[in-house]
Amino acid sequence: GQQLNQSPQSMFIQEGEDVSMNCTSSSIFNTWLWYKQDPGEGPVLLIALYKAGELTSNGRLTAQFGITRKDSFLNISASIPSDVGIYFCAGPTQSNDYKLSFGAGTTVTVRA
């Protein structure tokens, strides 16, 4: 499968801060997906991106599909305590393949 490099591995954020995380790949992606996993739960799809350069928002979340098609970032604006969790990027292993590869995840903890 394709290698996804996700960074940072973890972050402590102050409530109200804007934060950003990103994912890079050595191969071109046609789709980028961002998931959030709360403790004891399965991952929940936050944002899906389908076109290079696409910028999509979901509430306080904004994600972009990089122009090179090898990267994507996720921003969280005005973070709140419920933003705590693990965020994963994911994408198809090959063009037109239904199987997903996942990044290692970014663990977000909100500093009180």
Added chain:
Amino acid sequence: SAVISQKPSRDICQRGTSLTIQCQVDSQVTMMFWYRQQPGQSLTLIATANQGSEATYESGFVIDKFPISRPNLTFSTLTVSNMSPEDSSIYLCSVDDGRLNEQFFGPGTRLTVL
């Protein structure tokens, strides 16, 4: 998106035994997937389960250890056979409607093997 449930939600098992995990979807779906998430790790695909055909396993996973059933378009099971402590993980099923590469996950089954 589809609503997915899994049973059991968690279990503690003795080594050498087997556990069957069920995944139920509230709508008919073509593709279902089973993942393993080891403690503190990301998701690793075990196999793809399509109704009416044998499951397709990823490198490192074999049918004897992780037999899968897919009897209809809304249900699948994963069995973890002859368990050892290394099998302690969260096991997740997911579904894909086959159009947009988007997958939706069940809540997971947290397995501890003693």
